[in-house]
Amino acid sequence: MMELHKRRKALTEPETRYYMKQILNGVQYLHHNRIIHRDLKLGNLFLNDDLVVKIGDFGLAAKIEYDGERKKTLCGTPNYIAPEILNKKGHSFEVDIWSIGCIMYTLLIGRPPI
Structure with missing residues (x-):
């Protein structure tokens, strides 16, 4: 997704909604399985040929072993x-x-928040 951002800067609201739904579904899956990614960013989100978002780079990810655990x-x-x-x-x-x-x-503004 970083390449898309570099080429396009800001995306339209419908485009952002399309990608955000996929990102949210992916993160919901991770959290349901007690995994915190901890490094979600455009550089760790990948698009396949069908424009499906894939979450990658789990090098900083952590597993929550019990309810209430804090890393x-x-x-x-x-x-x-x-x-x-x-x-x-x-x-x-x-x-x-x-x-x-x-x-x-x-995705919406074309630059990260300050």
């Missing part, structure tokens, strides 16, 4: 990193939701 590793990409990661009090699934918001903003 404390400082990780992620600056433009997409959630405040919960920076405050070092522990984070969980919410960090992926923050990153998804940054992705949507970037």
